Amino acid sequence: MDKPQRQGVALIPDPASDPARQENHNIDYSFVEEVIQDGRKETLPAVDEDFPEAVRKLVEEEESKRFYVFPPFGNQRELPNEVRESLKGEFRGADLSTIATLSVLKSLGKEDKAAFTLPSLFFSSQQAGRYRKQSLEVAHPELIIRPPDSPFVDSIVQVQTIIYSGSSSVETPITRFFSIPEVDEVTAEEAIDDFEQLLRQGGGETTHGFVHRNQLNPSETWTYESLNPELKREIEEVEKLGEIKPLEELFELKIGRPPTNYVGSEEEVELDSEAVSETQDGVPVIEGRDVRADGSLSHDDTRRQVRRSKVEKSGLLKLQDGDICIRRVSGSKTGVVAGEVEQHMTPLVSSHNVVVLRPKAGTTQEDRKVVLQYLRSKTAARYLRAKELGAGHIRLTVGRLRELPVPLADEDLREALGSLLEAADLFDTWKEEALDAAQSLFDHPTAEDGKMHVLTTGRRSRQRQHAAERQDDLSYRIQTQFPHPVAYRWRTVAAAKPDLEGYLHVLECAEVLTCYLALVALTMAQDAGKEIGYLEEMGRRVADGRGTNLGDWIAILREVRDSKSFRKLPDDTPFYEVMHFVPTGRGADEALSSLKNRRDKQAHGKGPRGDSVRPAFEDAKDSLLVLLDAAEFLSEYPLRYVDRTQADTIQDCLTYWYRDIMGDHPLVPVEEDTTAPKTLEAGSLYLVDRSGSLHLLRPLLDRRRCPVCGTWSTFYLDSYVEDGDACLLKSMEHSHTTQDEEIYEAFQQIGLLPNKT
Structure with missing residues (x-):
């Protein structure tokens, strides 16, 4: 008769032979009683030359098919020499928890399961990748649980629990990950319900867990944070900025020598400020503390310096203009702390607690700026923390940084960053000019000359200040930089x-x-070859004599926002911001709905009256400002009217004269430009994208003199007049209308009006 199966057995270290020693790590094994309520505890064999074999034998002789293993947390350095020698082969460099884990896994039957509570290094370190690979050869990880904290060990030891099944050949390998929430986040019942739901799922996510389909990669980190789909989605969002590449393709990664390796005596390494000021011979050493949280480098106030004469011979890492210095250890609140070396800071050398990124050939200044900002971002910090079991601090290694996915700037972003850098340089020039003027008050031949110079320079500075302050005013930007009809x-x-x-x-x-x-x-849709389905319905109504209205324009914007076809367009599509205007416009959709509701009520005689007019005006104006703020990208795309063109066959180019119809003033100067040979229509409106390409707006928008008021105005399709067989066009500026008997066919060709029957 078969012996009855035991429910489970917990294997814990022998405290007398555990190199980690219970009193040093405050390990309390009483929690095992709660984990194995219906089972029993067994002590693991003593850690000696026969430890791996003794563990295997213990597991093989056990009748239970369920094991909970809390292995010793020590490392081989704490063992006697003869024991270390015996472990050199199969377990060279492995800590005792890894040795115990692999020994248990190799002894499991196909129907057995074993749970292990292991140090974070098993899951996250690159060196442990070989042991993760060995575990996959004999067993399959079914579940990995991340605790909120470690109630049975001190805070220095981060742990996770992993459950393996004894069979490594699984037809559809999946691993479930669960992060136990903090006590004050949810109730115990809610956490248990979520965990049970995760165990029932074959894919997808729950509130605190997710299912990882396919076999785990032993070279990757096995942590909740690292493999969480949310992190993957964040990286995919970063990809929208441009191409993603590992950091090592853009930068060389370098680390300086530790202070003990610096050349010279202690007096030469650490010069006091007085000696440095007298000799001017000290080269500052940038340490981790000198990379400040605000991204600046404390290059003129470093703790350590080396003599200039020793730098060349010492082999110290000399910093260059454009190098990015990163603290190797960053706090839980600061994220990655990085700063950039500028020419005026050199000469400098770096210490061992700083990782230096040196741009490779082909890495542009804009690429460097994008990477620097990305390193400081929450996304980069989350990614790097995820590789270290989500620890509060980020301890950077060159290996981790090499593989960090970073975005390259696309053309639009390059131009935008280039403009920002030019503006920053100009601001610095203006600042220096103002400071020089203030400091030179007494440097002129006469006091009157000094006063006049300060007054003159001050006037320009005040004008610049006034202009800058106005630029911060949304109303001013709308009036000066928006397309003329809107402005x-x-x-x-x-x-x-x-x-x-x-x-x-x-x-x-x-x-x-x-x-x-x-x-x-x-x-945008025409240029991208995309169709807007709503146009068919809208065209029929317009052909029946009903006019276009606010609802039509909103319907077009929302279809562009919601259509899967449009969402697949790349970010370098001209005018792509219009696809994101409604959902991401800081309340733009709600403001649009509110104004549409007001417009409908006014059209039906239900608008505000009497005392309700003033608050209605203020509320509507606030909603309008929300819309205009969200639509400020329009200022990046000039509305251009081509006056005339002249082709040059010999030079193979086209010269054209144009007016940019921007700002609230109708009179704008004529300018000239040359482009590659192409067809440009004189007398037509174009929209200019960020690359400088012109996109024809005819017949959607047409610039002509208004027959009512005689001013140049911008007209769009209002309705169709069947009696006159003409399209009724409406002025954006004044709402005046005019009829056009020849433009119907153009609207029909772009799908805005149906074929005539």
Whole structure:
């Protein structure tokens, strides 16, 4: 008769022979009683020359098929020499927890399961990758549990629990990950329910867990944070900025020597400030503490210096202009701390607690700036912490940094960063000019000359300050940098009183803005070869004599936002921001819905009256400002009117004269540009993308003199007049209308109107 199966057995170290020693690590094995309630505890064999074989024999002789193993946490350095020698072969360099784990796994039957509570290094260190690989050869990891803390060990030892099944050949290998929430986050019942739900799932995520499909990669980190789909989604978001490459493809990674290896005596290594000031012979050493949390380098106040004469012979790592210095250890709140070396800081050398990134050939200044900002980001910090079991601090290794995925700047981002760098240089020049003027007050031949110089320079500085302050004002930016139809409409709102007329100006401005955005979306769709399904329904209504309205333009914007076809377009698609205007526009969708509701009520005679007009005006204006703020990307795309063109066959180019119809003033100067040979229509409007390419807006927008007021205006399709067989066009600026008997076919060709029957 077969012996009854035991429920489970817990294997714990023999405290007398555990090199980690219970009293040093505060390990309390009483928790095992709760883990194995229906089982029993057994003591692991003593750690000696026969330790691996003794562990295997113990497991093989056990009748239980379920094991919980809390192995010794010591390392081989704490063992006698003869024991270390005996472990050199199979377990060379492995700590005792790894030796015990592999010994147990190699003794499991196919139906057996074993749970291990192991130090974080088994899951996260690159050196342990070979042992993770060995474990996969004999068993399959079914579940990895990350505790919120370690109640049975001190905070120095981070642990995870992993459950293996005895068979390594699994048809569909999946590993479930679960992170036990903190006590104050959820109730015990909620955590248990979530865990049980995870165990039932064959894929997907729960609140505190997820299912990793396919076999785990032993060269990767096996942690909840590292393999969490949320981290993968964050990296995918970063990919939208441009191509992703490992850091080592862009930078050489270097580490300086530790202080003990510096050449010279202690007096030469650590010069006091007085000696340095007298000799001017000290080269500052950048240590981790000198890379400040704000990204600056404390190059002029370092703790340690070396004599200049010793730098060349010492082999110390000399820093160069453009090097990025990173603290090797960063705090839980600061994330990755990195700063950039500038030319005026050199000469400098770096210490061993700083990782230096040196740009490789082909890595541009813009690439360097993007990487520097990414290193300081929360995403990079989460990624690097995930590789270390989510520890609070980030302890950087060259290996981890080499594989860090970083974004390259696409062309749009390169241009934007280039403009920022130019602006920063210009601001520095202006700052130096102002400071020089203030400091030179008494350096002129006469006091009157000094006073006049300060007054003159001060006047320019005050003008620059005033201009900069105005630039921070959204209303000013709209009036000066938005396309003319929108800027003009906003000027009427900005100058309006909070009465019914002003309220109507707000609604009209909102409709013109939304119409303009929708026409930009149509232009983007045409260039990308995408169809907007709503146009068919809209075209039929317009052909029946009903006019276009705010609802039509909103429907176009929302289809572009929601369509899977449009979401697949790359980020370098001209005018792609219009796809994200509604969902990510800081409340733009809600503001748009509110203004649409007000527009509908006003059209049906249900608008505000009497005392309710003023608050309605203020609320509507606030909503309009939210929309305009979200649509500020329009200032990046000039609305250009081509006056005339002249082709040059010999030079193989086309010269054209144009006006950029931007800002609220209708009179703008004529400018000249040359482009590669292409067809440009004189008398037509174009939208200019960031690369400088021109995109024809005809017939969506047409610039012509208004027959009502005689001013140059921007017209769009309002309706179809069947009696005159003409399209009724409406001015964005004044709402005046004009008929055009010849433009129907152009609207029909772009799908905005149906074929005539």
